[in-house]
Structure formats: C-alpha cells, structure tokens
Amino acid sequence: MQQTKSPGNRIYKAFIYVVLIAMAITIVVPVAWVFLASIKENSEFYGNPWTLPAGFHWQNFVDAWERASMGDYMLNSVIVTALALAILLVVALPAAYCLSRFRFRSRRFLNVCFMAGLFINVNYIVVPIFLMLRDGDTWLRSVFGDGFLLNNIFVLAVVYAATALPFTIYLLSGYFATLPHDYEEAAYIDGAGYSTTMVRIIFPMAQPSIVTIILFNFLSFWNEYIISMTLLSSANGPRTLPVGLLNLMQAQQSAAQYGIMYAGLVMVMLPTLILYICVQKKLIQGMTVGGLKG
Amino acid sequence: MKGNKRRTGFLFLCVAPATILFFIFMVVPTLNVFRMSLYERGAYSPDETFVGFSNFETLFRDTRFIQSMQNTILLIVVVTIITFALALVLAGILTREKIRGQNIFRVIFYIPNILSVVVISGIFSAIYQPANGLLNSIIELFTDLANPIQWKGESLVMISLIIAMIWQAVGYYMVMYMASMAAVPLDLYESAQIDGAGRVRQFFSITIPLIWTNIRTTLTFFIISTINMAFLFVKAMTSGGPNGASEVALSYMYGQKDAGLYGYSMAIGVVIFLFSFILSALVNRATKREPLEY
Numbered sequence: 047m048q049q050t051k052s053p054g055n056r057i058y059k060a061f062i063y064v065v066l067i068a069m070a071i072t073i074v075v076p077v078a079w080v081f082l083a084s085i086k087e088n089s090e091f092y093g094n095p096w097t098l099p100a101g102f103h104w105q106n107f108v109d110a111w112e113r114a115s116m117g118d119y120m121l122n123s124v125i126v127t128a129l130a131l132a133i134l135l136v137v138a139l140p141a142a143y144c145l146s147r148f149r150f151r152s153r154r155f156l157n158v159c160f161m162a163g164l165f166i167n168v169n170y171i172v173v174p175i176f177l178m179l180r181d182g183d184t185w186l187r188s189v190f191g192d193g194f195l196l197n198n199i200f201v202l203a204v205v206y207a208a209t210a211l212p213f214t215i216y217l218l219s220g221y222f223a224t225l226p227h228d229y230e231e232a233a234y235i236d237g238a239g240y241s242t243t244m245v246r247i248i249f250p251m252a253q254p255s256i257v258t259i260i261l262f263n264f265l266s267f268w269n270e271y272i273i274s275m276t277l278l279s280s281a282n283g284p285r286t287l288p289v290g291l292l293n294l295m296q297a298q299q300s301a302a303q304y305g306i307m308y309a310g311l312v313m314v315m316l317p318t319l320i321l322y323i324c325v326q327k328k329l330i331q332g333m334t335v336g337g338l339k340g
Numbered sequence: 341m342k343g344n345k346r347r348t349g350f351l352f353l354c355v356a357p358a359t360i361l362f363f364i365f366m367v368v369p370t371l372n373v374f375r376m377s378l379y380e381r382g383a384y385s386p387d388e389t390f391v392g393f394s395n396f397e398t399l400f401r402d403t404r405f406i407q408s409m410q411n412t413i414l415l416i417v418v419v420t421i422i423t424f425a426l427a428l429v430l431a432g433i434l435t436r437e438k439i440r441g442q443n444i445f446r447v448i449f450y451i452p453n454i455l456s457v458v459v460i461s462g463i464f465s466a467i468y469q470p471a472n473g474l475l476n477s478i479i480e481l482f483t484d485l486a487n488p489i490q491w492k493g494e495s496l497v498m499i500s501l502i503i504a505m506i507w508q509a510v511g512y513y514m515v516m517y518m519a520s521m522a523a524v525p526l527d528l529y530e531s532a533q534i535d536g537a538g539r540v541r542q543f544f545s546i547t548i549p550l551i552w553t554n555i556r557t558t559l560t561f562f563i564i565s566t567i568n569m570a571f572l573f574v575k576a577m578t579s580g581g582p583n584g585a586s587e588v589a590l591s592y593m594y595g596q597k598d599a600g601l602y603g604y605s606m607a608i609g610v611v612i613f614l615f616s617f618i619l620s621a622l623v624n625r626a627t628k629r630e631p632l633e634y
Contacts, residue, residue, distance in 0.1 A: 141358035269456030
C-alpha cells in the first residue's frame, strides 16, 4: 500500500504510539510504584517519591501480616471466596441446566425472575440484607441465647453466592441452550438417569463456561468490600482483606505507617494480578462471550 | 407415570436451592427497599411505624441529598463522555491499525479492571498526596508549587474522583468495543479506502454505525455502573468529604443507614433506583436507530 509510506502517515503512526505508550505508563507506573513503595522504610517516604527503595525492607510485610492482622484477613478472604464459589457452582449449575433444557410449569416465571435479578444491584439491597440478618440474630438470641448471622464469614459467603446467581445462571443457560438434545437422548437410551446425565455428560461439556464463571466471580468476591464491611461490622469480629486494607489506609492517615499500608495493598492485588497474567486471554474472551457485567 | 415423578423430583432438587437463595437474598431485600421507604424504623428495635411519603418529602428539602444528586449527575455525564470517547478511539486504533505489541496494550489497559476499588483508592491516594505525592512531584518539575495542590480538597475532589473513575473504566469498555469492532468485515474498509475515505471518515461512517447496537447497550450500562462505581470510589477514597463535597447519592444513602435512619435511607435508594431506570430508558430511546446489517 502506498498509504503506509507517506510522511503524514508516519507522523500519524508515531503520534498513535506516543498516545498509547503514555496511557500504558499511567496504568503501569502507579501499580509498579506501589510494589516498590511496599519495600521502602518509613523514613524514605518523606523525600522525593521517585527515588528507588534503599533496600528490601521485608519488615513491612511481616508487620502487615502480623501486627495489622492482614494474615488473618487473608485467610478469611480465601475461605469466603472459595466457599462462595463452591456454593455458587453447586447451586447454579443444576438450576441453569434445568431452566434451560427442561420444559416445566414454573420455568418461564423463574427465567423472568432471574433475568430481572440481573438489574438488581447489591449496593441498593445491602441495607435490607443487613437488617434482615440483624433481626434474625435478635430472634435467635431470644430463642437460643445466641445469634450467628452477622459477623460470620460463612453467612457472607452465602450472600455472595446468592447475589451472583442471576448473572451466573444467565451465562450458563446461554451455553446450555446451544447444546443439541441428542446428548441426553443417547444417555437416557443407555440407561442413565437424569442426575447421572447432568453430572457426567453435560457438566464436563460446559467446562469453558464454568472456568469463565469462576474467573469473574473470583475477582468480584475477592475484591468486594461493601457487603463485607456491612455484614462483618463488629470491631473485633472477622474481616476480609479489602476491608482490612481500608482500615489500614484510614489508620495510616493518622499514624503515617506508609510501608505497612503499601504492603497491604500488594497483598490484596497480588493474587488477582497473578491470576490475570495467567489467564488474561481467557478472561478477555470470556467477557465478550458473556456480554456485560458490572 | 413413575418416570414423570422422578423427573419432577429431579427438577425440584435442581431448581429449588437457587430459587430459595435468590428469593431470600435478592427478591425479599429488593421488595423491602420499597416497603421500608414508607416506614420509620427505630435504630435498634425492629418496630416500624408507617409514615407514608413523609420520608420522600423530607428528602426533597434535604440540601445535602440534592448536592449528592448533583455530584452523581456530574459524574454520570463527565465520566461517561470521557470514558466512552477514549475507549471507542482506543478500540478503533487497536483493531484497525497495525500496532506492534497490540496485545500488550490491551492487556495493560484492562489491568485496572481486575483491581479492587480499595486498591485503586490506595494507589490514587499515593498519587494525590499533597506532600511527596506522585502528581504534585511531577508538577513541581515544571513549576514551583508554593503550596502543594490539595487534590482531595473541597474544590478539586470531584475532578480527582473523575480521573480515578476514568482510569478504572476505560480498559473495560475498550475491550467491549474491540470485540464488536473485530466483527466488522474488512472489505467494507477496503472499498471505503478505494473510494478515498480517510481514517476518521471510515471510523465515523463505518465503524460507529455498525457497532451501534453495542454502543447503545454500553451507554445504558454506563449510567448504572457509574452510579455504583461512584459509591465504591467515594466510600474508599473520600468518605464523602471534605464537608460532603464529594458525597454521591448511594454513599449518602449508606451514611443514613449508619446514622440509624433506615426508612430515610431506603427512600433515597428508591429515588436513585427510579432515577437510574428513567435515565436509562430515556438514553435508550434517544439513541434508537435502525440496525444496520453487514
């Protein structure tokens, strides 16, 4: 093509590269800066922010892990995320399969309900959920003498799974609906029951969709902080990692413990970054397959 | 007949858990948002008194609420326009031009999307810090700042918030647009080039009209997600301060919950919900075009 050789075109190309690189820098540099800041000593924060760390000050991570309890919060986050994912898969997979491949009476109604659920945002309903659980605790206390619904990471995992249901069922149903019915018919003829067919034949085929679901929901559960902050509100109760980090950031404003704060930041973002680097292709593909998600 | 019974049992076992979780944690709280907005509820007792629309009457005379709505609308308009333009142009460049390292740019631009909002506010607090902050130290290279710029001060806090929100959102929408742009057949561009249409002309006359359906969907989506993301950012970055200068609608709602004014808080929720719903419907209607086929 002659177009690519003209000087105007070369300038245009160069301009595009400058813009793209500039934008990439505004993303990479702040993230990389946090990593470097996490190994700086506290005194290094009072000078020029662009100086490289004087040495590897691992003590920040030790302090964050132990003194700021980020280790406990990390464990909580791992439990909540894993449990919520497990509940979500166990509940959503069979539901999506039945709702997309069987004809029964309430099917249409349920499908409409779950579709409508896509438009319910948790930020609106977090207060009623909190009040519902608190009332539940009051009642439990009056009957059994102890309430366990608030400040409980297992309940939090259930709430996470429940609020992720509409999107997950929507995505899975979309996949199941594309499969030909021959698979089930063949399995039935071979004498397999409904559940055997579902677990042995259909679920293995849905593996790519299942991976997508795990990826997206892992990110959203791991990063979530509004529900977690609301349902785990007791001062000495359990916390998840992002809420622990938020407290650390607020404490830092008065106590000026920068190193620990940046170490905490690294602890929260490192798992997601590692996951992203490993599966970025799949994640970006999955996003466009599943359509929109907020 | 026996087979039919087994089928019903199977369907019930599959669908019931998802339906129950969905109703308890999404449908009931959503209905409660609307119901509670008509009630006054004590901070610590579950007793409620019906007050009709009085919560809403107070609401429209509440200057802090009005300010929070103004901030929300400002964010919706500014963040949407800038993010939309940037994402569209970047996607256009990355799909249409032969850029070396195209994939690397895409991977980098998507990074902010996988980080927790808490992490992003941590990163931006390092950027915006008045003394020894990243941004001020860069500005100081060019001019001498007598007083460090207070990026989170009352006058600049909204701008700082806007920058952070755009930083977070551009990559996500860029990937969305790239996916639909990749589906536009290449020969359209080739024949346009033969007819003498330049890049800009091609972008506006071919790319935009052909991905219009996708653009419409994302515009509706921008409204809903900006309202929600604004809440997440404000809660983690500024807590609505200083002096309520960065309060947005949902963070004001959450603040009223912390103050124990549950009925009032839910009235705010209802207003924001209706607002976002009506605005989305209006945008959807205003952007309606005959779909083009390719």
